[in-house]
Amino acid sequence: MMKRELVIIGAGPAGLAAALAAYDNGIRDILIIEREKRAGGILNQCIHDGFGLHKFKEILTGPEYAYRYLKKVQERKIEIMTSTIVTELRAEKYLKVINEEIGILEFKADAVVLAMGSRERTAGGISLPGERMAGVYTAGLTQNLMNLQNIKVGNNIVILGSGDIGLIMARRLTLEGANVKAVLEIMPYSNGLNRNINQCLIDFNIPLKLSHTVIDVKGKDRLESIIVTEVDENLRAIPGSEYEIECDTLILSVGLIPENELSKQADVQIDDITGGALVKDNLETNVPGIFACGNVLHIHDLVDYVSDEAENAGQAAAKYIKSGHKWRKNNIFVEAGDGINYVIPQLITLGKDLEFSMRVKKPASDKTIKILNNNELIAKNTFKKVNPSEMIKINLAKEKLLSLKTASIKVVVE
Amino acid sequence: MIKEKEITCILCPNGCDIKITYTSQEIQGIDGATCSKGNDYAKQEFENPVRTLTSSILVKGGDSDLVSVKTDEPIPLEKIMSIMEILKTFEVKAPVMVGDVLLENPADLNCKLIATREIKRK
Numbered sequence: 035m036m037k038r039e040l041v042i043i044g045a046g047p048a049g050l051a052a053a054l055a056a057y058d059n060g061i062r063d064i065l066i067i068e069r070e071k072r073a074g075g076i077l078n079q080c081i082h083d084g085f086g087l088h089k090f091k092e093i094l095t096g097p098e099y100a101y102r103y104l105k106k107v108q109e110r111k112i113e114i115m116t117s118t119i120v121t122e123l124r125a126e127k128y129l130k131v132i133n134e135e136i137g138i139l140e141f142k143a144d145a146v147v148l149a150m151g152s153r154e155r156t157a158g159g160i161s162l163p164g165e166r167m168a169g170v171y172t173a174g175l176t177q178n179l180m181n182l183q184n185i186k187v188g189n190n191i192v193i194l195g196s197g198d199i200g201l202i203m204a205r206r207l208t209l210e211g212a213n214v215k216a217v218l219e220i221m222p223y224s225n226g227l228n229r230n231i232n233q234c235l236i237d238f239n240i241p242l243k244l245s246h247t248v249i250d251v252k253g254k255d256r257l258e259s260i261i262v263t264e265v266d267e268n269l270r271a272i273p274g275s276e277y278e279i280e281c282d283t284l285i286l287s288v289g290l291i292p293e294n295e296l297s298k299q300a301d302v303q304i305d306d307i308t309g310g311a312l313v314k315d316n317l318e319t320n321v322p323g324i325f326a327c328g329n330v331l332h333i334h335d336l337v338d339y340v341s342d343e344a345e346n347a348g349q350a351a352a353k354y355i356k357s358g359h360k361w362r363k364n365n366i367f368v369e370a371g372d373g374i375n376y377v378i379p380q381l382i383t384l385g386k387d388l389e390f391s392m393r394v395k396k397p398a399s400d401k402t403i404k405i406l407n408n409n410e411l412i413a414k415n416t417f418k419k420v421n422p423s424e425m426i427k428i429n430l431a432k433e434k435l436l437s438l439k440t441a442s443i444k445v446v447v448e
Numbered sequence: 449m450i451k452e453k454e455i456t457c458i459l460c461p462n463g464c465d466i467k468i469t470y471t472s473q474e475i476q477g478i479d480g481a482t483c484s485k486g487n488d489y490a491k492q493e494f495e496n497p498v499r500t501l502t503s504s505i506l507v508k509g510g511d512s513d514l515v516s517v518k519t520d521e522p523i524p525l526e527k528i529m530s531i532m533e534i535l536k537t538f539e540v541k542a543p544v545m546v547g548d549v550l551l552e553n554p555a556d557l558n559c560k561l562i563a564t565r566e567i568k569r570k
Contacts, residue, residue, distance in 0.1 A: 081516035081564065082502045093459070095502055097516050097565040101546050181504055184513045209503060209532050228463035232456045233499065237525060 046075020200287025
């Protein structure tokens with residue numbers, strides 16, 4: 035068994051940024067484990083642009099954004115072990131991994147950063163009715179097949195779900211000559227960013243049908259058509275509104291799920307709402323020395339924010355390695371109140387400036403996000419627009435938490 | 449008569465809603481952008497919408513069959529399909545570095561096609 039100071043699971047944007055931050059905070063013995071052949075994670079298949087405006091003040095494509103981080107990691111000679119999968123992680127920071135060429139390896143780390151990202155919700159995950167013939171894909175898989183493997187998925191296409199990947203793929207498929215007939219969304223609003231609705235759908239005259247969903251898929255070996263219905267405000271099908279759309283391909287863009295199987299093995303507590311770990315303000319989980327960042331912690335809409343978060347995790351892991359675990363005093367619970375879906379971190383301590391990431395439950399305009407303690411206002415921020423698809427960040431200066439009445443704060447939107 | 453047009457800025461994920469007021473002769477006002485780039489974008493979008501095209505092209509002898517590419521400048525929206533037509537059959541040889549110019553002035557447009565991914569020789 036090999037001893038390592040820091041092991042990072044995943045060489046996507048989170049893993050790379052965490053490694054850089056740990057290195058720049060004095061840690062030299064770092065190992066990044068990546069199951070794919072190349073580092074970069076999901077960015078490798080995100081060939082569209084829109085990345086990096088916040089971090090680099092430039093508009094980059096996904097591969098370019100990944101390359102900037104990868105170059106820095108290589109300059110620092112940080113080790114990345116590719117084609118390697120972690121099969122076991124335990125709370126004592128023991129890892130068992132399998133490398134394509136070497137075989138099984140075991141590591142004992144001082145600290146671990148979880149940066150495994152997320153996976154897609156599938157047809158089974160949304161209980162899609164009908165048979166399971168060929169022609170039903172998830173959006174990220176379609177993106178991987180098209181952009182990395184040069185495989186065309188179909189000609190006449192309907193996309194279910196208006197998350198960003200679905201919108202991006204609507205444009206991508208159109209550019210490559212496919213006929214995208216419609217994007218269907220069960221909610222009365224889109225889950226994608228406005229800019230993507232504009233440049234991916236409106237630019238190419240692709241209709242976005244809100245409050246619509248699929249109630250049946252038809253075909254024998256290959257998809258031939260789908261049955262679509264309108265839904266009411268309770269998301270129930272409106273009888274009589276059904277119609278058929280002929281198509282050979284249905285693409286699902288219906289959400290991402292943090293990939294936390296390893297975290298659970300290591301007794302990391304998972305938040306029911308985010309699907310990621312419960313974390314303290316230093317992004318440490320309930321297991322001392324195990325930190326989490328990026329999409330494995332909660333789903334992000336901007337990679338720039340993933341990098342920011344991962345830098346904090348890398349820095350905190352470095353501090354842990356150098357000075358060990360300190361028992362924390364004065365823990366304050368953070369609660370998601372009215373209108374807020376979740377807040378990260380879920381546990382904070384006094385005496386340092388904090389940054390919260392959160393999502394609202396539904397879109398609205400002219401709203402105030404308030405931080406309350408014992409129903410008294412301690413901080414607030416106003417927003418012209420709030421949207422579940424856009425993560426909101428709020429900073430809280432340590433001075434604001436000096437005279438708390440109870441050991442919890444609550445975030446609400448009013 | 450003064451008319452209005454709503455434009456969603458696509459420059460960054462803020463996606464500002466920008467309102468342009470105009471007459472048949474000229475733009476009267478641009479309102480709603482949270483940065484000056486947004487004002488410029490709205491004006492451009494109103495007069496002649498342009499987009500950066502991203503796609504991928506075939507690469508021979510590399511560690512991947514495709515290399516991702518982008519135009520170094522935004523190009524007129526209406527010309528995007530004509531570049532895609534050229535890219536269908538366009539092919540390069542590995543190795544390719546990020547930033548390599550792979551094609552100049554495709555479809556007689558004033559732009560370059562540059563690689564956004566590194567492709568090593570197989």
